[in-house]
Amino acid sequence: MAFIEVRSLSKSFATAGITRHVLRDVSLDVEHGEFVSILGAMGSGKSTLLSLIAGLTMPDAGAISIGGVPVRGIRKDGAFVFQNYSLLPWFTALENVRLAVDAAFPELTRDEQRACATLTLERVGLGNALNRRPRQLSGGMRQRVSIARAFATKPEVLFLDEPFGALDALTRETLQQELGRLCTEGERPVTTVMITNNVEEAIHLSDRIIPMIPGPPATLGNAIVVELSRPRSVAQLAHDEQATHARGHVVAALTAALGRKRSNAGSTSPASAVLHPVTEETR
Amino acid sequence: MTRRIINLALPLCGVGLAVFVWWAASRAVSDLPSPARTWEESKIYILEPLSKRGETDQGILLLAFYSLMRVARGFLLGIAMGTPIGFLLGVSPMLTRMFDPIMQVLRPISPLAWLPLGLVLFQKSEPAALFAIAVCSMWPTVINTMMGVRAIPQDYWNVAKVLRLSRFTTFTKIIVPATLPYMFTGYRLSLGIAWLVIVASEMLTGTPGVGGFLWQEYNSLVYAHILLAIITIGVVGFVLDRLMGLAEAKLRTV
Numbered sequence: 251m252a253f254i255e256v257r258s259l260s261k262s263f264a265t266a267g268i269t270r271h272v273l274r275d276v277s278l279d280v281e282h283g284e285f286v287s288i289l290g291a292m293g294s295g296k297s298t299l300l301s302l303i304a305g306l307t308m309p310d311a312g313a314i315s316i317g318g319v320p321v322r323g324i325r326k327d328g329a330f331v332f333q334n335y336s337l338l339p340w341f342t343a344l345e346n347v348r349l350a351v352d353a354a355f356p357e358l359t360r361d362e363q364r365a366c367a368t369l370t371l372e373r374v375g376l377g378n379a380l381n382r383r384p385r386q387l388s389g390g391m392r393q394r395v396s397i398a399r400a401f402a403t404k405p406e407v408l409f410l411d412e413p414f415g416a417l418d419a420l421t422r423e424t425l426q427q428e429l430g431r432l433c434t435e436g437e438r439p440v441t442t443v444m445i446t447n448n449v450e451e452a453i454h455l456s457d458r459i460i461p462m463i464p465g466p467p468a469t470l471g472n473a474i475v476v477e478l479s480r481p482r483s484v485a486q487l488a489h490d491e492q493a494t495h496a497r498g499h500v501v502a503a504l505t506a507a508l509g510r511k512r513s514n515a516g517s518t519s520p521a522s523a524v525l526h527p528v529t530e531e532t533r
Numbered sequence: 534m535t536r537r538i539i540n541l542a543l544p545l546c547g548v549g550l551a552v553f554v555w556w557a558a559s560r561a562v563s564d565l566p567s568p569a570r571t572w573e574e575s576k577i578y579i580l581e582p583l584s585k586r587g588e589t590d591q592g593i594l595l596l597a598f599y600s601l602m603r604v605a606r607g608f609l610l611g612i613a614m615g616t617p618i619g620f621l622l623g624v625s626p627m628l629t630r631m632f633d634p635i636m637q638v639l640r641p642i643s644p645l646a647w648l649p650l651g652l653v654l655f656q657k658s659e660p661a662a663l664f665a666i667a668v669c670s671m672w673p674t675v676i677n678t679m680m681g682v683r684a685i686p687q688d689y690w691n692v693a694k695v696l697r698l699s700r701f702t703t704f705t706k707i708i709v710p711a712t713l714p715y716m717f718t719g720y721r722l723s724l725g726i727a728w729l730v731i732v733a734s735e736m737l738t739g740t741p742g743v744g745g746f747l748w749q750e751y752n753s754l755v756y757a758h759i760l761l762a763i764i765t766i767g768v769v770g771f772v773l774d775r776l777m778g779l780a781e782a783k784l785r786t787v
Contacts, residue, residue: 330695340710
């Protein structure tokens with residue numbers, strides 16, 4: 251049994267009397283300690299899927315379980331990184347991280363909580379910006395604080411919602427590198443689900459990439475396994491043969507998905523491509 | 534340099550023009566004291582602002598101080614009631630729907646209408662005045678606090694959700710700081726209203742203060758002092774608003 255199991259998930263939103271089916275019959279497995287990216291265009295329903303898995307919202311139909319326990323809300327051992335940082339502007343970097351630490355480890359003393367938050371910020375290279383407010387930090391530094399906040403609670407599951415979407419290309423690469431390091435260097439493996447619209451980012455970080463087939467309602471395509479040794483670096487990936495191979499696969503899958511969408515346009519019941527992730531010639 | 538002179542000269546021109554209109558009006562209406570006569574008859578109050586010659590015959594600063602103390606108490610009572618109500622209404626759409634009609638009806642009621650009710654309720658003029666000030670001045674606080682809570686971005690609610698913050702922590706670490714600038718806008722408007730109400734309530738109850746002084750001097754036919762009181766009320770109100778504005782601006786930069 252997989253660590254994260256998503257079965258036949260459907261979700262629709264009703265606004266002003268119009269029901270929009272965002273997701274239909276989505277299934278997905280993530281193994282313990284695995285890093286899985288869901289790759290798709292903007293507005294394809296990725297965020298909805300992620301907030302369902304994380305327990306931020308509830309599905310209309312289907313089941314999600316993590317570690318054998320059905321998801322009914324936000325998990326104690328889960329952490330979230332949002333695209334727009336979501337830091338509280340009235341708190342310093344340290345206070346932002348402490349908010350998470352204090353809530354996750356109420357049994358620690360104040361000094362221990364402070365030390366834990368400080369240490370995590372130092373690990374993301376912000377040891378000298380502890381007392382700065384988000385406004386005084388660059389976009390990249392803000393996202394570092396946000397990542398520190400997520401890792402400070404020593405999560406077992408990590409949900410990343412386009413974590414680097416708002417950053418420039420160079421900062422993006424550095425932070426991807428750091429994130430990859432953080433995910434592997436912890437005491438226990440972190441199971442990560444990331445959504446992104448960036449192919450390079452997905453290849454850089456993931457064990458598996460699952461393309462999202464845009465809808466509505468959206469479904470998931472065949473998983474692509476990224477068999478590249480870690481640690482990976484962007485520079486190395488640019489010339490790596492296997493990376494090129496994976497890249498070709500991902501792009502092909504996404505193009506195929508778009509083509510299928512087009513050919514399906516107008517048909518009343520879209521062919522739902524529910525595919526369990528154990529697939530593919532790359533494996 | 535010339536710019537600074539203009540910046541200083543233009544408001545002075547405005548004041549000069551207003552004084553001229555006042556002077557012209559005093560020529561037309563025989564009972565209206567001219568600016569010069571007003572100054573002549575009022576200067577003892579201004580030049581000896583802290584002297585106390587009788588119950589209502591006191592220096593202008595002393596009178597303003599009595600009024601301000603009354604306003605402070607009524608205003609604090611008003612925001613002490615208004616702030617929690619604002620938070621509750623902001624958090625709960627159900628409560629808003631429940632109490633919105635009552636609020637809309639109570640809001641436009643004049644202090645002159647509340648004061649007699651206060652007298653009936655509390656028998657004495659002082660608590661009645663506080664009651665009227667509090668009830669009239671709390672609405673901007675209620676409404677701005679409510680709006681502030683509603684304007685909290687979804688991001689912050691998400692943070693509270695994913696960090697699994699307790700209700701108390703969410704309130705103290707997210708809702709209050711996010712609402713603070715709105716609250717202060719409410720306080721500023723509330724203070725303005727409280728200052729409006731004080732004059733009316735002092736006039737009706739005859740308690741010592743700027744409003745009480747105004748009414749007493751009207752009854753004693755010393756019209757120059759009415760103008761003195763009016764100008765004092767305006768200046769004090771202006772200063773109060775500026776002070777609150779400074780506090781508000783300070784909060785916004787955080």
